Amino acid sequence: MKTHFDIEFLEDATEKLKAIAHPIRFVIVDLLFHNEKMSVTEIHEKLDIEQAVASHHLRILKNQSVLAVSRDGKNSYYSLAHPSYYKIVQALIQS
Numbered sequence: 001m002k003t004h005f006d007i008e009f010l011e012d013a014t015e016k017l018k019a020i021a022h023p024i025r026f027v028i029v030d031l032l033f034h035n036e037k038m039s040v041t042e043i044h045e046k047l048d049i050e051q052a053v054a055s056h057h058l059r060i061l062k063n064q065s066v067l068a069v070s071r072d073g074k075n076s077y078y079s080l081a082h083p084s085y086y087k088i089v090q091a092l093i094q095s
Contacts, residue, residue, distance in 0.1 A: 029061070
């Protein structure tokens with residue numbers, strides 16, 4: 001396959017898309033776009049899922065650099081690493 005993208009970029013982009021492509025993580029990206037930053041507690045309560053489940057999905061998104069984490073005392077707050085990640089969600093909503 002000939003392309004002007006290098007293989008490292010393509011692999012990284014594919015992994016980010018895979019991370020977002022889960023229903024819960026898709027909704028997390030949407031939530032964080034509209035709420036700027038949220039704690040694990042706020043996310044699991046809003047989605048009505050177990051805190052451990054929310055933490056698992058947040059870790060996947062964080063490991064792919066889709067999310068950024070900031071700490072305030074004992075609390076961790078998640079936000080989109082780049083607001084442009086929401087464009088992926090937005091494009092699929094509009095299609």
